[in-house]
Amino acid sequence: MNFGLEQKAGLYVYDAKTHQRIKQFESLAQTQINSIIKSSHDHIWFGTQQGLWIYNNGSIQELPFFSGNQYGGVRFLYEYQGQMWIGTEKGLLTQNGDSFTKVNHTILEKTFISYMGELSDGRLMVGTFQHGLFIYNGRTWQQLSVEQGLPMDNVTYAAELGSNLLWAGLQGVMNIDMGSIENGPLRHSLIVDNTGNGSQNEQNRCCNGAGSNKGISFSRESYFPTVNGLLHVYHRLLKQPAPAPRPLFERLEANGKEIFPPYQLEANERDWRLVFTVPHYGKTSGLEFRYQLVGYDATWRNATSTRDALYTNLPGGDYTFRVQVRHKGYPAWSRSTEVSLSKKRLWHETWWFNMLFTLACGGFIVLIWRLRSRSLLTRQQELEEQVAKRTTELNEVNQQLLVANEQLLIASLRDSLTGLYNRHYLSQNLEKILENVENKKRLTVVLIDIDDFKKINDEFGHAVGDEVLVAFATLLSRHCRAQDHILRWGGEEFVIIAEQDDGIGHMATRLIQTLRLTHWPHGRTLSASIGICTNPSINFGIKVFEGTLNMADKAMYMVKEQGKDGWIWIEILVPLSIESMNEVQEAPLQSLVSDPRIKIHHSTKDIVSLEERRDIGG
Ligand SMILES: Nc1nc2c(ncn2[C@@H]2O[C@H](COP(=O)(O)OP(=O)(O)OP(=O)(O)O)[C@@H](O)[C@H]2O)c(=O)[nH]1
Incomplete structure (x- = not known):
């Protein structure tokens, strides 16, 4: 098993017995290897950014024809009908014995070749970086590109799947009806739409993996390497929107500063921004998110298009942030992506403070109540005393009145001079x-x-x-x-x-x-x-x-x-x-x-x- 490595790390051979990388080809040590292929002559060809090498019988040799910058890097090697085809950044060449000749085509002779493969009937497919896919029947070339109404010109992988041609490129993945390739006009459907501009947080580069195999197809599914992981396409779902995968939690910012896991925050880090996204190659507007900070939010909140959640003045405590995504118009949400976070409590947020505060409040209320009752009691006693005093005074006055009345009555019955009755x-x-x-x-x-x-x-x-x-x-x-x-x-x-x-x-x-x-x-x-x-x-x-x-x-x-x-x-x-x-x-x-x-x-x-x-x- 051979490893061709980008980043100019050279070539390694893997020993299946010891499970170790055992040898580095010295001459390829500083190269970026784009393509490795074993020819029908048991030669191993290495297409690199720096040129072309052939390994044969324990020795490796560079083909000087491709060194220098004349063709740029060798991007793709493909053996077609016993003849090695060399796709470079500046054109497509074929091997002719010990020499190489450019193909006789105005575009292909100078354009960036990014893919080669065959259709089931043996026709050659040549994918370019900027001019679409070319199909060669041994005599003529047929070009499939934006000019024929397709949404993209970039090809990183193509494969015939029954009556469809699957085409993957930096702008997404599409399906072209094989019959329409023969008879036109082209009928296509975009499976993964990455043609628009994604949002700032969207990881929107599809299917741009380096190396010879920029995709692989099986009967029911295809895989595509991307800079953000592997894209997996079920063929049966080609006519439906792909299920939304689980969202990704990207990062946490507190008080404007990024916090790294484990998310244990200080008491003063109260303002949070939780950033999330989803590895999806469709249009951004086709998805919607919802999130919940369990421990703070009672229910889910719908996210805005910015794909982040903002919280201010969060109290101390333990939280779980969870986020879900779904296709707009579809009921089912994805599974939750969850992150645990905790924030130290301020002194007044601690249980003992709360207990003391509650006790103090209770004590205060009891004190107020007691003072109030006492003052009410005192007031009541004063009032009772006043009433008793007034009653006594009133009784006295009444008594005096009675006496006075009595006296008046007596006086009215007697003669004032002699005291006799009148x-x-x-x-x-x-x-x-x-x-x-x-x-x-x-x-x-x-x-x-x-x-x-x-x-x-x-x-x-x-x-x-x-x-x-x-x-x-x-x-x-x-x-x-x-x-x-x-x-x-x-x-x-x-x-x-x-x-x-x-x-x-x-x-x-x-x-x-x-x-x-x-x-x-x-x-x-x-x-x-x-x-x-x-x-x-x-x-x-x-x-x-x-x-x-x-x-x-x-x-x-x-x-x-x-x-x-x-x-x-x-x-x-x-x-x-x-x-x-x-x-x-x-x-x-x-x-x-x-x-x-x-x-x-x-x-x-x-x-x-x-x-x-x-x-x-x-
Ligand atoms: N000092 C004093 N004199 C009074 C009082 N009440 C009536 N008088 C006087 O009593 C007198 C009564 O006079 P008269 O009715 O003529 O009777 P009298 O002089 O006793 O003559 P006779 O009855 O005929 O014997 C009047 O001069 C009244 O002014 C009183 O309360 N005090």
């Missing part, structure tokens, strides 16, 4: 008083009027008059019983409502006497006129009271008329109807003396005058 008291309590009287069966009303009070005022002044009134009221209270209701009726006039009348005459007499004996503020004696009426009514209503009061008034005026300083007591003996009561009130007192229902009592002095004038008994 008329308002009577209007409020009359019903109750009458109820009590009802139980005792006899109502007694006493009307007392101080005699000649005006003179006291006139003589001693109003203030002294007041003092006399107060002293009179005090004396009156002392003379009455506890259950008697003593009222100042107005001015110097007083009313006593007694629920019991036993000894009423004595009481009146005693009062008259006490008045005479009492030492009064004005230093003089004082007398009063007293009218009394007792009424044994069955049903004590207001009318009965008014009638009784009127009768007492009538009696009191009679005393005044009789000379004052005494009393008259009209005692109604039997209960009178309202009508009878009205009659009695209307009648003059004298006329009542003879009324059997009525008895009139009086003080001694008055009795005399009354008896004298009316002739009535006491």
Whole structure:
């Protein structure tokens, strides 16, 4: 097995037993060997960039005809019908014994020969670098090129596959219908389309392998060397788009700087550019990519035409970048190409910081909550205290109001000068008083009027008059019983409502006497006129009271008329109807003396005058 090596490394022979390269041909040491072929004469031909060598019986010889730069490098050697054909960079030559002659063709005699082979019917194929494929039938040449409507002129490999001619070149791989080669016009289909300009990242050079065998075909598949690896074409897929192969991960840049595997990044390398591509020889626009940074992206992201993925401010952690590709319009994605990456965490991205932060946040919330509850509690206590204080104050005020109301009520019921009850008291309590009287069966009303009070005022002044009134009221209270209701009726006039009348005459007499004996503020004696009426009514209503009061008034005026300083007591003996009561009130007192229902009592002095004038008994 022989190795022809590019890069001017010379020639090696491989020993199948020791599996080692065992010998280097010294004369080929600095050459770039393009083609090696064993001729039917058991000679080995070496086509190199520097010329042509033949190995025979252990010795190697250079053919001086091809040295120098006249033909450029020898690119392809092919033995056709017992004759060696030499394809150079500057034309095609044939061997003729020991000499070589250029083929008689205006293009082929000077163009770059890049391939030679045979069709099944024995015709020779000569591929050129710039002028297409030539087919030779032993007499004439047929050219297949752009001029015949083909998409490219460059040939690196050609092979007949059934009814098709497979043609590979730098611009792709195509299929030409054999029948159309014979009869025209040419029918072709581009299997691998590399005719357009690929994107910056696309590895877009197809099928340009150096060496003699620029492709090899089997019944179902063909292989083509490329600068980026081996292109494998299934013949059954010639009419369909080739399945998209797995994408390639090209490189990672972090903060604008390329990072090499293993991809372990520092905490500050936060901005990433992940570059990917796919070894594909079709049009760039026919493919689409999607990618996902697992650990950061929740779902796939569709890539743009730039074939890279940009991430900024990535947090620390472990990631897997995966990328897939597919033909546009086809549902199936390729298998994922995956790359593992990790980035150190910043201190605030670490688990212990997160834990501490969470604890601190929790503690802070609890603290705030406690402070807030405490302040709320304090506030509540303050409010409760305020409410209690206000309630106490309110209660006090209410109490004061109650007392004040009580006092007002009391005050409204009493005479401000003497402290005795007033008329308002009577209007409020009359019903109750009458109820009590009802139980005792006899109502007694006493009307007392101080005699000649005006003179006291006139003589001693109003203030002294007041003092006399107060002293009179005090004396009156002392003379009455506890259950008697003593009222100042107005001015110097007083009313006593007694629920019991036993000894009423004595009481009146005693009062008259006490008045005479009492030492009064004005230093003089004082007398009063007293009218009394007792009424044994069955049903004590207001009318009965008014009638009784009127009768007492009538009696009191009679005393005044009789000379004052005494009393008259009209005692109604039997209960009178309202009508009878009205009659009695209307009648003059004298006329009542003879009324059997009525008895009139009086003080001694008055009795005399009354008896004298009316002739009535006491
Ligand atoms: N100081 C004083 N005088 C009063 C008060 N109320 C009424 N008076 C006076 O009492 C006097 C009553 O006069 P009169 O009605 O003529 O009665 P009187 O002088 O007692 O004569 P007789 O009733 O006929 O004995 C008037 O001069 C009133 O001004 C009072 O509260 N204080």
